[in-house]
Structure formats: C-alpha cells, structure tokens
Amino acid sequence: MKSTKECPRVKDIVDECVVIDGKRTLNSISRDVSSGGYIVVKEAGKYFLFSPEEALCMPGTRLVIDVPLKEVITLSPDLSCMDAMKYLHRDAVDSAVVEERGRILGVLTHKAVIENLYRYAKQVADTGVILNHILDRTGVIIFRVSCEKIYEIEDLTPDVFNVELYGDAKRILGYDSTELCSNKELLLRIIEPDDREKIVRIFKGINFHRSRLLSFNIRVLARSGRPLWFRMNVVTETRKNGDGLKLL
Numbered sequence: 001m002k003s004t005k006e007c008p009r010v011k012d013i014v015d016e017c018v019v020i021d022g023k024r025t026l027n028s029i030s031r032d033v034s035s036g037g038y039i040v041v042k043e044a045g046k047y048f049l050f051s052p053e054e055a056l057c058m059p060g061t062r063l064v065i066d067v068p069l070k071e072v073i074t075l076s077p078d079l080s081c082m083d084a085m086k087y088l089h090r091d092a093v094d095s096a097v098v099e100e101r102g103r104i105l106g107v108l109t110h111k112a113v114i115e116n117l118y119r120y121a122k123q124v125a126d127t128g129v130i131l132n133h134i135l136d137r138t139g140v141i142i143f144r145v146s147c148e149k150i151y152e153i154e155d156l157t158p159d160v161f162n163v164e165l166y167g168d169a170k171r172i173l174g175y176d177s178t179e180l181c182s183n184k185e186l187l188l189r190i191i192e193p194d195d196r197e198k199i200v201r202i203f204k205g206i207n208f209h210r211s212r213l214l215s216f217n218i219r220v221l222a223r224s225g226r227p228l229w230f231r232m233n234v235v236t237e238t239r240k241n242g243d244g245l246k247l248l
Contacts, residue, residue, distance in 0.1 A: 007080040007081055007082045007117075007120060008081045008117075008120055009078055009079065009080055009081070010075055010076075010077060010078075010079050010080075010084050010098055010108050010113070011077030011098060011100075011105055012116075013108065013112045013116050014077075014098045014105050014106030014107060015037065015038055015106050015107050015108075015109065016037050016038070016106055016107075017038035017039065017040045017097075017106050017107045018032045018035070018037060018038070018039050018040070019040045019041075019042055019104050020039060020040070020041055020042070020064065021041075021043070021064075022041045022042070022043035022044075022048070022063065022064045023043075023063055023064070023065065024063065024064050025060060025061055025062065025063060025064070026055055026058060026060045026061070026063075026067070027060035029050075029064060030060075033052050038095075038106075038107040039052075040072075040097055040104060041064055041069055043065055047071070047072050047074060047104075048069035048070060048071050048072065049070045049072055050064060050067065050069060051070070054067050054068050054069075055067045070095075072095050072096055072097050072107075073096045073097070074098070074099045075087060075096045075098050075108060076098075076099075077098050077099075077105055081113050081116050081117050081120070084096075085113060088108070088110040088113060089110065094110040095108065095109050095110070139168065140167050141165065141166070141167035141168070141172060142165070142166045142167055143165055144163065144165075144166070145162070145163050145164075155197070156191075156199060157188070158184035158188065161184070163180075163181055163184065163187065164181060165181050172222075172228075173190070173220065173222050173223060174222045174224055175190070189221075190220050190221045190222075191218060191220055191221075192219040192227070198216065198218065199218065202214060202216060203234075214233075214234040215232065215233050215234070216231075216232050216234075217229055217230065217231055217232070218230050218232055
C-alpha cells in the first residue's frame with residue numbers, strides 16, 4: 001500500500017506499449033498489433049497512438065503514417081496523478097506518453113488516472129478514520145494547515161489557509177471538527193486576537209529547510225466561553241525536494 005503522504009505518480013500507473021517507426025508497413029506491425037497493448041508511433045520527434053481500427057480495409061503495403069494517427073503529449077514520470085489531471089481530459093486529450101530521458105515508459109490514460117485517484121482518496125479517507133479513532137482517545141487535536149501563502153499574510157484571515165482537523169475537538173472545545181473546518185471565520189474567532197498575531201509572527205519566521213519543530217502557547221475560547229491554554233507543537237512537512245509543504 002502506498003503512503004497517504006504522497007499522491008500516486010504517473011510512472012506507477014502507465015500501461016505497457018510498443019514503440020514503432022511511422023515508416024513501417026502495416027504488414028510489418030501485425031505481430032505488434034496482435035500482442036495487444038498500446039502502439040506508439042514515433043515520427044519527426046512527435047508521438048502518436050496507433051489504432052488498429054483506423055487501418056481496417058487498408059492494404060498491408062501502406063505505411064503506418066498513412067493511417068489517421070492521434071498525436072499525444074508527453075509527461076514526466078514523476079508528475080503526480082493530481083497534476084496529470086491538468087493535461088488529460090476524457091473528451092479531448094485522454095492519453096499521454098510518459099517519457100524519461102528519451103526512454104518511453106508507457107502510455108498514461110485519463111481512465112487510469114481517475115481510477116488511481118479514487119483508490120488514493122479512499123485510502124486517505126480510511127486513514128483519516130483510523131487517525132480520528134486514535135486521537136479521540138488521547139485528548140490531542142491535530143490541525144493540518146496549508147501554508148502556501150504564509151509569507152504573504154499580515155494577519156490570519158479565512159482566505160489565506162485551508163485546514164483539516166483530527167481529534168476529539170467536540171469534547172475539548174465544544175465544537176465539532178467539521179464545523180471548525182468548514183467555518184474558518186469561527187475558527188479564527190475562538191483564537192485570542194493577541195495570539196493570532198503571535199501565530200502570524202511565528203509562521204512567517206519558519207525556515208522550512210531547517211525548522212522541524214516549534215512549540216508555543218496560545219489561548220482558545222471553548223464554546224462555553226471558557227479560555228483554554230493550548231501547547232502548540234508545529235511540525236513542518238516537506239516534499240522530497242526539500243520545499244515546505246504543510247504545517248501540522
């Protein structure tokens with residue numbers, strides 16, 4: 001099972017293919033066609049998909065490039081399936097060649113991307129259920145915050161962050177986790193104003209390449225109006241290339 005920390009990469013879900021020269025005859029590729037799988041035609045530095053149905057009734061002496069071919073784009077093998085959705089569309093560009101340093105790894109289809117993103121989403125959802133089950137019994141709340149705009153902000157506002165929340169927030173704060181995540185204005189209101197300024201100063205000072213753990217105290221108002229002191233432990237998640245990704 002793949003880790004839920006990272007969306008599947010396209011290199012993991014490509015279909016095998018055979019690469020042929022466009023100047024071959026239809027007779028010469030009959031074995032490739034009968035073997036199944038995708039046939040990629042490389043011609044003049046471009047890639048095309050060969051469909052046997054398009055060659056029906058054509059003489060076997062004709063060249064592959066004489067058949068109506070569908071040009072396909074090339075994608076990097078390390079592209080995430082989520083990012084691949086920017087390039088593949090069911091009714092337009094539904095296939096791509098995955099190429100690494102001039103070597104073709106296979107063909108990526110819109111269908112394969114959708115199926116794998118569905119499996120990934122289900123895995124993440126299942127993991128979230130397990131995590132909540134554990135945290136509900138520990139008295140710990142975990143906020144997972146997107147911080148892509150953290151260096152641009154002067155104050156915490158609803159439009160500068162996205163948040164996921166795990167743990168027994170209902171028992172500790174009096175607010176349901178879903179309520180706080182869907183209503184970021186409410187989430188900001190229950191944090192003391194002075195502490196909101198403190199959070200901004202601390203977050204803007206984070207060096208994602210060096211800082212791994214920061215701890216500080218903030219005050220949060222429970223639903224009953226009672227102030228609660230929280231010890232915040234901030235951990236940065238990073239991508240493989242070292243770029244800052246998320247705050248926990």
